[in-house]
Amino acid sequence: MAVKVSLINMKGGVGKSTLTINLAWHFAAYGNWDKKVLVVDLDPQFNSSQYLLGVKDYEAILKANKPTVWDIFEQGTRTPSGKATIADPRSAIHKYQNFSDGSCIHLIPSRLELALSLKSPRQNQERHLSRLIKQVEGDYDLILIDCAPTESMLTTAAYLSSDWLLVPVKPEYLSTIGLPLLVNSMQDFEDDYGTSNLRLAGVVFNAASEYLPEEALAKNTVRKIAKQNKWHVFENEVEYSRSYPKGAREGQPIFRTTYSRWNKVANFERFANDFAGRVGL
Amino acid sequence: MSKSRYMDLFVDIARLLKKYGPEPFEELAGQIRDGRFLNDLLILVETSAIAGRRRTRPVGGKQKDQRESKGLGKLLKQCEDQDPDKARALQKVYESLLSKRLLPTLRQIRDFAKDNGLPPIKATSRDKAIVPLVRGMISMPFEQIVSVLERDSHFEEKGDRTLEGWTNVILSRRGRGPREEK
Numbered sequence: 270m271a272v273k274v275s276l277i278n279m280k281g282g283v284g285k286s287t288l289t290i291n292l293a294w295h296f297a298a299y300g301n302w303d304k305k306v307l308v309v310d311l312d313p314q315f316n317s318s319q320y321l322l323g324v325k326d327y328e329a330i331l332k333a334n335k336p337t338v339w340d341i342f343e344q345g346t347r348t349p350s351g352k353a354t355i356a357d358p359r360s361a362i363h364k365y366q367n368f369s370d371g372s373c374i375h376l377i378p379s380r381l382e383l384a385l386s387l388k389s390p391r392q393n394q395e396r397h398l399s400r401l402i403k404q405v406e407g408d409y410d411l412i413l414i415d416c417a418p419t420e421s422m423l424t425t426a427a428y429l430s431s432d433w434l435l436v437p438v439k440p441e442y443l444s445t446i447g448l449p450l451l452v453n454s455m456q457d458f459e460d461d462y463g464t465s466n467l468r469l470a471g472v473v474f475n476a477a478s479e480y481l482p483e484e485a486l487a488k489n490t491v492r493k494i495a496k497q498n499k500w501h502v503f504e505n506e507v508e509y510s511r512s513y514p515k516g517a518r519e520g521q522p523i524f525r526t527t528y529s530r531w532n533k534v535a536n537f538e539r540f541a542n543d544f545a546g547r548v549g550l
Numbered sequence: 551m552s553k554s555r556y557m558d559l560f561v562d563i564a565r566l567l568k569k570y571g572p573e574p575f576e577e578l579a580g581q582i583r584d585g586r587f588l589n590d591l592l593i594l595v596e597t598s599a600i601a602g603r604r605r606t607r608p609v610g611g612k613q614k615d616q617r618e619s620k621g622l623g624k625l626l627k628q629c630e631d632q633d634p635d636k637a638r639a640l641q642k643v644y645e646s647l648l649s650k651r652l653l654p655t656l657r658q659i660r661d662f663a664k665d666n667g668l669p670p671i672k673a674t675s676r677d678k679a680i681v682p683l684v685r686g687m688i689s690m691p692f693e694q695i696v697s698v699l700e701r702d703s704h705f706e707e708k709g710d711r712t713l714e715g716w717t718n719v720i721l722s723r724r725g726r727g728p729r730e731e732k
Contacts, residue, residue, distance in 0.1 A: 323710045324711065324719060368665045369666050535571075
């Protein structure tokens, strides 16, 4: 059974998609991990889909009317021609890369129209994703869900589909404010759905540079909130590197770029291994 | 060893570390701790140095490359007799590699070989890695070679990952719902 992890923070721009894709690549293709990884892009801004696919492949999926995460949530919607359904839930999974050793990176892409599903959510719509994941989780070792940075039906869908939450935090003032919002969101979920198996893998400082006083202040605030809520904070931080945005533009993880410094790659590796230990991968 | 010799060695190691990354060094460090390994290595280096001195006419790298290219040509010819489509696709791969349209860095060539279960590429320059890669690809099914060409050509096409490209995707969807496409 797959380990299911949602990358979530109520603040945008903290590096959720970059972290998601780099983790996916790391566990599928770096060292001897050789894991089967499914990425679920649960953000209408579809950054994870952009990172992996590029314009041509993404357009090809839309032009061929292949199902996306939008279709998963819109199942059961009544239309003039009947109820919308996906004949085979697996058809929403795009096989981005299969490696010869059996490991893979697959993707359920997102699309802009997912935002429309949020305008008038229907009853039980939030359960559609977890139903699909239950059907396919035996095919994977790790399922990474890249969440949208707002509280909505999609957040609940992510909670229902996950075993763990990973919270990337950029150590700066505005980014830290996303954390109490997340505390609220998780408490609301527990109130509405009772106890669940959802656990917090931890908070990871993303794009950290260590030296700035402003950053140190933000980190202390986050550590304080984490302590109050008994949250784990990863000791290994993901340091800032220009290779991350550049790699995203080229569709490459940091360890496959030709320009990244080895110490930045090693830094990411340390965090990824720490994360793997935490979630039992 | 004198302090300056230590420093020289340290600088050399730092340069190599930058070039190869830390992993091979960690592995090597483990092996070097074994005294027998170090001894065997010294003997090997000395023997090959003597053999190198004895060589009357050095075989240039260029000659070796030419020999390898001819060998590949022969293999492609054999492949053409059995599967002309596959041979054509491989020829295209070879040409794309030469012109750097496909897998433009040595690292990408190595990663590609690893991802597709091909023999590891030991060459230390991109030019020298091309022939071993194409030779390894001969064992790949035709469909896989074609899909590689298609996917990698997407990456190479200008505009595939530009802001303009994504802007077109996003703006072309205005006023058009997904249901209208179906």
